[in-house]
Amino acid sequence: MKIKATVFALLASTAAAQAQQACEIYTVQPGDSLSAIAREAYGSISFQSVWDANRSVIGANPNTISVGMQLRLPCADGSLPGASASVVQPATPVTSVSSDGPVTIRLVTGSDYPPFTDEGMEGGGIYTQLVRAAMDTMEPQYETQIIFVNDWGSHLETLLPAMAFDGAFPWLRPNCEDPASLTENSQFRCDNFLHTDPFYEIVTGIVTRRDDPLATSDDAADFAGKVMCSPDGYSDVAPTSMGLGRDVMEYVSPVNPDDCFTALVAGEVDGISLVTTQSEDIAQRLGLADQIAINPNMTVSNVLNVFVSKNNPNGPEIVEALNTGLANIRESGVWFQTVRTGFSAYYTNQ
Template sequence: MKTKLMVAGAIFLTGAAAASAQEACTSYTVQAGDSLSAISRTAYGTISFQQIWDANRAVIGSNPNAISVGMRLELPCLDGTLASATDAAPTQRTPSTNTSGDKVNIHLITGNDYKPFTDESMDGGGVVTQLVRNALATVQDDADTQITFINDWGSHMEVLLPTGAFDGTFPWVLPNCEAATLTADMQARCDNYRFADPVYEIVTGMFTLNGNPLGTTTSAADFSGKNVCVPEGYSAIVLAAAGVDADSVNYVSPATPEACFDALLAGTVDAVELEQAQAADIVTRLGLDDQIAVNDQVSSVSVLTVYVHKNNPDGDAILEAINTGLENIRSNGVWFRTVQDGFRAYYNE
């Protein structure tokens, strides 16, 4: 069974004095020196800040490090509910239509082996699958939306969407199409696809041993010349996004994420780069909560969303339906409850 961690988060507690009254099931006003990880450690005694971020997306925004003094945060109860929650009125269903006025049938594809976000073995197909399904349910009848699992992820964008076999695919990382330089793969996505609003944001962080100066540095450049572990098949994105040349970092790629933390404990690597949900789960399962730190200042936020091919004649109506639905479930509390319930089920498997 996976351990008590409900949702992922940073685990480094800053040296600044923690403010008082950081208790679960209350609201809290951010004080000077606070970080979400520090607030979470005081309120819950766990390494997770993600449940606080998820509960306060409308206030914090897409960057969990962007909290400011005076910001009022809801600290979820231990069962994942909010003390201030009230029953929201049912959202008005508005059928989405194409340019001819006909109702749009939306057929989306996703795949397995991306827990906790998409996997048929999980309740509802995973957290992101449930978010997409719940969003679309607020704007059109359930019969109008189909979600199919096809495990050949590469075929989604290479064949199935360009040929019109499906209307959209998820969850894929939203590219920054305004960036000065893009990889060939990301440029192709920008050239050929349109994107829904963010469905869920994930954070990739840099994990170190407690006491390592890399755990508190504000400069990604300090990782130059260091040994950084990124599991085989994973992408190194944090330092590259901060402008650190990949050739200046010695990347080590063992077969599993757990092996990265073994290497960190053994002192053969200086840091581990990993998505924080996965990393936090591993750290807790291995009993390393008191030994591992995550740098709150050197991280990368990635947006998971839905892709629709630019040649899809119903693209406007499809994206409007998805975006309207996402806005609906964020405003009526369904988004947060879906995330909380999905992660809780995953970590209690």
């Protein structure tokens, strides 16, 4: 039976028996959580990079690490310890491959979704850079064209079904395995499209004071009557899905996300609902990283995928090529480096 490390979190010190350092392979100890490992190795409150570097080991839930897991802690340059930089080619090529040249995969995206996709950002945004980097590893068998069409509604409704493009990104993949939870729009996305593996997952967490019992709570009832800070204009869908909606907590919404952090350390609010990467950046910039924590039991993620129409006869092979390229850049460390650099530049300029 696997023993979940998080089970011991309330009984043992967060300091692990084995010191962890960046650019090493670390064995999970009793009492560990990804956020505690990240803090020890990087001085960071965000576990996103550790999770992404070890997705094949940890799986889709970052809260379920197990004692004895071997985790690769990313190096400063974005590489991974023990990683092979070799490129893995797909086992089954697209059936239309011929001696005339490589297969061209045409993908469509749009602007106004920073920092993920936007024509005005370097490389078209973080997600665009990830897709390009993944497909670059598949050359010369494939060439990729990425076109910006800013009518987002046309991507899935018109352009992919008409075969004007082979794929569209970045789109949220619903939980197709749970039909009862699907809306009409979600059902449409499940019925009509193939989905790649997630190129990025938006992880929203609850930030608390580091010495607050709420930092390790796994029960929404513990937050009842507390005050949550959610910046003005930010969605409260994520905390609501964790059981931390407005029926449980009082919400305040300052215009500047920085104000949530100063209010938190001043004791004026009890938690902050924010994407974990943004939380890390703000905390570091304000010099508050040692005073706050991201509750490892209160996170929710939404996956961003490339969609391919099921009408496309080469759809399964295109998905395979994209997934293989994604695996390549995760293995080589390019994924981590691209995300880290992109988010740092984006939030620095806000």
